[in-house]
Amino acid sequence: MKRVALTGNEAVSLAMKQINPDVVAAYPITPQTEIVQMFSQYVADGQVDTEFITVESEHSAMSASIGASASGARAMTATSANGLALMWEVMYIAASSRLPIIMPVVNRALSAPINIHCDHSDAMGARDSGWIQLFSENSQEAYDNVIQAIRIAESANVLLPVMVNLDGFIISHAVENIDVLDDEKVQDFIGSYTADYSLLDKDNPITFGPLALQDYYFEAKRQQVEAMKYAHKAIPEVAREYEKLTGRGYGYFTPYRMEDAEVVIIGLGSTMGTAQVAVDELRKEGNKVGLLKLRVFRPFPKEELARMLAGIPVVGVMDRADTFSGNGGPLFADLNTVLYGGEERPELYNFIYGLGGRDINVSNLMEIYRYLLNARDGQTLNRVNYFGVRE
Amino acid sequence: MATLKEMSRKEEILTGGHRLCAGCGASIVARQVLSATQNPVVVALATGCLEVSTTIYPHTAWRSSYIHNAFENVAATLSGVETAFRALKKRGKLEGDFDFIAFGGDGGTYDIGLQSLSGAMERGHDLLYVCYDNGAYMNTGIQRSSATPSGADTTTSPAGRVIPGKRENRKELTDIIAAHNIPYVAQAAPSNWKDMTRKAQKALESDGSTFLNTLAVCPRGWRTAEEKGIEITKLAVDTCFWPLFEVENGKWKLNYKPKEKLPLVEWLKVQGRFKHLFQKGNEEMLEKMQEYVDQRWQKILRLCGEE
Ligand SMILES: Cc1ncc(C[n+]2csc(CCOP(=O)(O)OP(=O)(O)O)c2C)c(N)n1
Numbered sequence: 001m002k003r004v005a006l007t008g009n010e011a012v013s014l015a016m017k018q019i020n021p022d023v024v025a026a027y028p029i030t031p032q033t034e035i036v037q038m039f040s041q042y043v044a045d046g047q048v049d050t051e052f053i054t055v056e057s058e059h060s061a062m063s064a065s066i067g068a069s070a071s072g073a074r075a076m077t078a079t080s081a082n083g084l085a086l087m088w089e090v091m092y093i094a095a096s097s098r099l100p101i102i103m104p105v106v107n108r109a110l111s112a113p114i115n116i117h118c119d120h121s122d123a124m125g126a127r128d129s130g131w132i133q134l135f136s137e138n139s140q141e142a143y144d145n146v147i148q149a150i151r152i153a154e155s156a157n158v159l160l161p162v163m164v165n166l167d168g169f170i171i172s173h174a175v176e177n178i179d180v181l182d183d184e185k186v187q188d189f190i191g192s193y194t195a196d197y198s199l200l201d202k203d204n205p206i207t208f209g210p211l212a213l214q215d216y217y218f219e220a221k222r223q224q225v226e227a228m229k230y231a232h233k234a235i236p237e238v239a240r241e242y243e244k245l246t247g248r249g250y251g252y253f254t255p256y257r258m259e260d261a262e263v264v265i266i267g268l269g270s271t272m273g274t275a276q277v278a279v280d281e282l283r284k285e286g287n288k289v290g291l292l293k294l295r296v297f298r299p300f301p302k303e304e305l306a307r308m309l310a311g312i313p314v315v316g317v318m319d320r321a322d323t324f325s326g327n328g329g330p331l332f333a334d335l336n337t338v339l340y341g342g343e344e345r346p347e348l349y350n351f352i353y354g355l356g357g358r359d360i361n362v363s364n365l366m367e368i369y370r371y372l373l374n375a376r377d378g379q380t381l382n383r384v385n386y387f388g389v390r391e
Numbered sequence: 392m393a394t395l396k397e398m399s400r401k402e403e404i405l406t407g408g409h410r411l412c413a414g415c416g417a418s419i420v421a422r423q424v425l426s427a428t429q430n431p432v433v434v435a436l437a438t439g440c441l442e443v444s445t446t447i448y449p450h451t452a453w454r455s456s457y458i459h460n461a462f463e464n465v466a467a468t469l470s471g472v473e474t475a476f477r478a479l480k481k482r483g484k485l486e487g488d489f490d491f492i493a494f495g496g497d498g499g500t501y502d503i504g505l506q507s508l509s510g511a512m513e514r515g516h517d518l519l520y521v522c523y524d525n526g527a528y529m530n531t532g533i534q535r536s537s538a539t540p541s542g543a544d545t546t547t548s549p550a551g552r553v554i555p556g557k558r559e560n561r562k563e564l565t566d567i568i569a570a571h572n573i574p575y576v577a578q579a580a581p582s583n584w585k586d587m588t589r590k591a592q593k594a595l596e597s598d599g600s601t602f603l604n605t606l607a608v609c610p611r612g613w614r615t616a617e618e619k620g621i622e623i624t625k626l627a628v629d630t631c632f633w634p635l636f637e638v639e640n641g642k643w644k645l646n647y648k649p650k651e652k653l654p655l656v657e658w659l660k661v662q663g664r665f666k667h668l669f670q671k672g673n674e675e676m677l678e679k680m681q682e683y684v685d686q687r688w689q690k691i692l693r694l695c696g697e698e
Contacts, residue, residue: 022478025471051478053470056510060467063507066460067435067471073478075471093460199456199472200485202431209459210446 001179001246008171011139011178012078012104012164013038015146017048018186021102022073025053025064030116031168032080032106058083062090062101069099070208072198074150076101080168081108084122088129094161095130096220097208098227100153101161103131104146107269107320108168109356117357118168120268123297124321124330130224132162132231133298135268140178141295142166144248147181148238150190155234160227165297167270169357181246189245228299235296252301254293255308257283261290263372264309264346267318268294268331271353271360275318278365289369294331302338309335311344314376316368320354328352328384349375353387364388398426398588402454404434409452410444414617416607416624417441417523419581421494424521424603427591430488431455435469437499438462440530440609441523463503466511466520469493473516490595491518497538498528501564512571512600519594522564523607533612537562540632542680543664545612550667555676560683568602569638575601577637577646582624586635586646593637606633614663626658631688636695645695652688655681 006014013035016024028036043052055061061077068075079087084105094101105123109115123133132152136142142164149162166172181189197206212220239250257279258264265275272293282289292308309315319329327333332350339345351368354360368387375381393401404425411418417440425432432455436442442459445452460468469491479485495504500522508520527545528534535548541560544550548557569576574597579587587605594601606627608620615623627633628647632655635647656677659665668677692698 022482023471023474025474049481051474051481053474054514055467055470056506056513059464060470060507060510063460063464063467064471064474067458067468067473068475068478069471070458071433071472071475071479072484073475075475089461090464199433199458200476200479200489201456202487202489205431205454205456207446207451207453207457209457210448210451211443212448216448 001181003177003179005175005177006139007173007175008139008142008166009034009106009173010038011143012146012166013042014180015143016076017042018181018183019074019076019147019150019190020048021050021076023051023053023065023068023075024077025055025061025068025075026077027055027058027061027079027083029058029080029083031108031172032078032083034172035078035104035106058086059090062087062094065101066090066094066097066099069101070097070198071200072195074193076103078104078106080106081110081122084126085110088126091126091129091131093209096224098159099161100159102146102149102153102164103161104142104164104166106168106172107165115356116168118170118320119355119357120165120320123163123165126163127298127330130160131298132160134162134164135295135297136164136166136171137270137273137293139171139176142171143178143180144242144246144250147186147189148242148250151238152231152234154193155230155238157230158227158234160231165269170270179246185245189242232299232301250295252294252296252304253308254295256291256293258290258292260288261312262288263314263316263369263376264290264292264312265316265318265365265369265372266292266294266331266335268297269320271318271320274360274362275365277362278369281362281366282369287369287373289373300334300338305335306338306342309339309346310342312346314372315346315348316372317348317350319350319352322352322355332384347375349381350384351387352384358388360388393427401426404428404432404453404455405445406452406454410447411440412611414608414610414620415440416525416581416609416620417496420521420523420605420607423581423584423587424492424591427588427595428490428492429595430490432490432492433458433469433472435459435465435472435493437465437493437495437504438530439496439499441494441496443530462499464507465493465495465499465504466508469518470511470514470516473518493518493520495520495522496529497522497524497526498536501538501562502536509571512568512573512602515573515599517599519591519601519603521603521605523605525607525609525612527609527612529609529612538564540680541683542668542676544667545664555667555673563687565604572641573600573602574598575637575639578604578633578635580606580624580628580633580635582621582628583635583647590637612664615661619661623658623661626653626661629653630655630658630684632658632684634688634691636691643694643696645691645697648697655684
């Protein structure tokens, strides 16, 4: 293990290099572009022996990854925003064909207006595609998540693709000191991969992607639900092994100063790092505030979250995307569902923030905590709030 | 080059019992092409008739490995397969050789899949792409594509009181793929099976991307008799609507010159989709269609050095 200063994109490319997948098929898009460039350089310099397919679009990146994975190869790609949106159709096919493809997504706003900066509308657009979705707070987590993703995806009974999210620019382009593993350690941890079924097993030919109508389609979908349940089990198992190797523990989420908290914020990504500082500041003033940083968004850790949040009077849900349902963001909707009918149900308030990369800083988060503290004390607060926008 | 006898003894990769219509040209093309394979095969299909009719779960009509992904991405999908093969072979996880063959209809090839196809050809994956051009989106009920001949009555270019069927000329995809400067591109028809199997074999033996554009009769869409498919295909060749040629390493070669070039109407009049053109008032349309075919034929002759 060694400590190095890396941007999020560098950390992800390094993880990809250490994984040394059989096939990578990728297409450039800001803010993911550097990953494609750096990986191309690794290929050009012989630091990996991956076959790199310079596809002509993200639709083809995912399509080629599907072909490679169905052939028993370890396949990876990476994208952002419009690239992910272009993949939409085939992402469902990857998941339903039970192909353990790994894809870092450097989160960026979806057009229009065209915007290259961070929000989570890209990842949230894919939330029902059947992919496992992990979120990262910083470069270290992005690096660790990419390596763990291989093991999660390839776990027996899981065999689902994994998307590792990291915030565009905020993580992808910011330099941090992170601990990285030696190449051999990564190789030992991920192990070698042998697919149960491969197009290239000439003695056992297989049909991938058949037509299944009213009589069988539903069962295929139902099995995906089971696979997600196995993923829910595999994620902490893989994390425990990873902790043995690195000393860095990962769960479905990370609680911060939650013991006696009466007001808690929950959310995804880099903003949770900023929120920690806000919690410390507010704690200094004697406010009982806490933070829950969610790492696993799909499968949604419903029971664990319900247990964790039960009895907390007020919870602020931070969404860096909207659903345009008029009823708040995607995380807010999921949490309402999970907590509905539960005992000691917290009051939930939604803050939609940071769309298109609008900055959110410590004092902004302190302000949000203060709204929530006031709500705890009986002041009215809208259920759904748009924070930091001209209205 | 295998003889007909040898080919007829070879185990069929696409078995009988699939649910394509009687007289479907796509399955004939597939069987002729597959009869030329000499290695284990991975077949990849674009969404379309050949795909939906051959893999109705829990059945499959394919003895080889098979992958269907979506409508517009068969070339990208198979490029992933072919790349995985090279990657695994390089790492000592695989031995032997494979033939990689993609099949797509004209909709999946000329239209929605053109980008994916162009990308795969430009990258030079070692695979053969076969288009079975039946001149429309047949699977969804005979909608026009950019391969549909002008004048054809389809469900989205219907012959109406004001408009006499499809108004635009077809796109010449074979030429577009030839412009990718890949080792081998050819146009073939199942009426000329020897030419077809020779071309398939040549394509499979070439290193790199190869492309075969084939004419595939669709009795439903063309409104032709099921048992007359091969005869009607022959008329397409003899009227020079569907010239047989190949482009090998940039060199164009004509493979068949009809002894007597038949008038286009000989091919048109046997098909229900062109019936309206023979009504009074549409003579000009027929002339324009003949003119297009003649110009195209002249161009092919010129490119092939036959002038
Ligand atoms: C993205 C997408 N758009 C549309 C369709 C609907 N669709 C399925 S098959 C097909 C037509 C196929 O036409 P072609 O490629 O000519 O093959 P054929 O049906 O003639 O065999 C269409 C429009 C689809 N499956 N996917």
